Amino acid sequence: MRVGVDARLMHFQPAGISRYTWHLLQAMAELDKDDEFIIFQHRNHRTPLITQENFQRRTLYAPAHHRLEQLVLAAELYLHPVDVLHFTDFIPPLHRPPRFVAPFRTVITVHDLAFLHYPHFLTTTSAAYYGQIDKAVVRADHIIVPSEHTRRDLIAQTGVPADKVSVIYEAAKPGFGPLPLAETRAAITAKYGIPAHFALFVGTIEPRKNLAGLLHAFQHLRQKYDMPAFGLAVAGSQGWLYEETLDLVKTLNLEQATFFLGRVPDDDLQQLYVAARCLVHPALYEGFGLPPLEAMACGTPTIVSNVSSLPEVVGDAGLLVDPRNPEEMAIAIHRLATDDALHAELSAKGLQRAQTFNWEKAARKTLDVYRRVAAPRNVAASQPAASQRTAPSAENKAERAPGAP
Secondary structure, eight states, rough: EEHHHHHOOHHOOSSTTTHHHHHHHHHHHOOOSSEEEEEEEEEESOOOOOOOSEEEEEEEEOOOHHHHHHHHHHHHTSSOOEEEEESSSSSSOTTOOOOOTTTTTEEEEEOOOOOOOOOOOOOOHHHHTTTTHHHHHHHSSSSSSSHHHHHHHHHHHHHHOOGEEEEEEOOOOOTTOOOOOOHHHHHHHHHHHSSEEEEESSBBGGGGOHHHHHHHHHHHHHHHHTTTTEEEEEESSSSSTTTHHHHHHHHHHHHHHEEEEEOHHHHHHHHHHSSSSEEEOOSSOOSSOOOHHHHHHHHOEEEEETTHHHHHHTTTTTTEEOOTOHHHHHHHHHHHHHHHHHHHHHHHHHHHHHTTOOOOHHHHHHHHHHHHHHHHHHHHHHSSSSGGGGGHHHHHHHSSSOOOO
């Protein structure tokens, strides 16, 4: 089997989907030494992602999410024939040549449908890209989603057949786990200039992540519970419409309590998880919710929204809150900041739950999808062409019943 994986986005955006692509490729390389993999990287991404012998790097010029992407991508892929092409960023080529010209089958990963539920949060460019989703699910031969919630949502929103969609859970980064608390907290707080006691938010600063709701909760926390030394660390890059969130910090007079760290290296992120009193993930919508899982893997209690996929990921190992109720969120933060018994209980539960998610399991299931999707093509390829088939002998013809094929 020859598999192509679209990894162009990793050159432009290192978080989110790129992390998913990277961890999946690493896990598949560990499991599969026989099949051939073609990793499609952007031409400016010069370092091969995987150096294993059965993994090859190919460069593409088509930029991710560009208005000309659909025109260029199909033509470029025609030069690299594969059995299955996996597009990890929602949208496959919608104008690919017919299968008798370029007979590849496509698998796409649909990470969430936030763009359908909250279209007003999108930029014009993002709306144009994600607006292709209806065509994408029809064009794809199979669809991977990261949660049962996203599977149900996709079927309801697009009408895609249920047997065309597979749930494959994601996982925390291998190696993420507890560290010595005192040493870790001292080192990471000194490095970033944050207080010793803080709540952590991890994610791109964009409206659906609901950092604005968390800021209102933090204002309530400081006013009602008199916790002036308790800080909020925000680890993540600036996304669309982030300016409104930054302005809100000033409006709520939280400049001295909020620390914007930007996107941090993975080693620092692990230390931040360990050092934080809790992770707060108040998203209005998620297709999976990787930061809560990473926090649980590090032994850090989580507070998450009670909507979309987040209860499915966290289970009973975290506190669930209404993301539109800042007071409820503030109460949950105060409980974890002050109740050591609850903190210890959720830490232990989180560690146990995080172990049920792993990239090896995700890779095995993804490889199984590839094989099922590629099977019709491989069967067809094994059949001799009509012109090469041996014509039946006169004796064989005579033995056939009238009208038999």
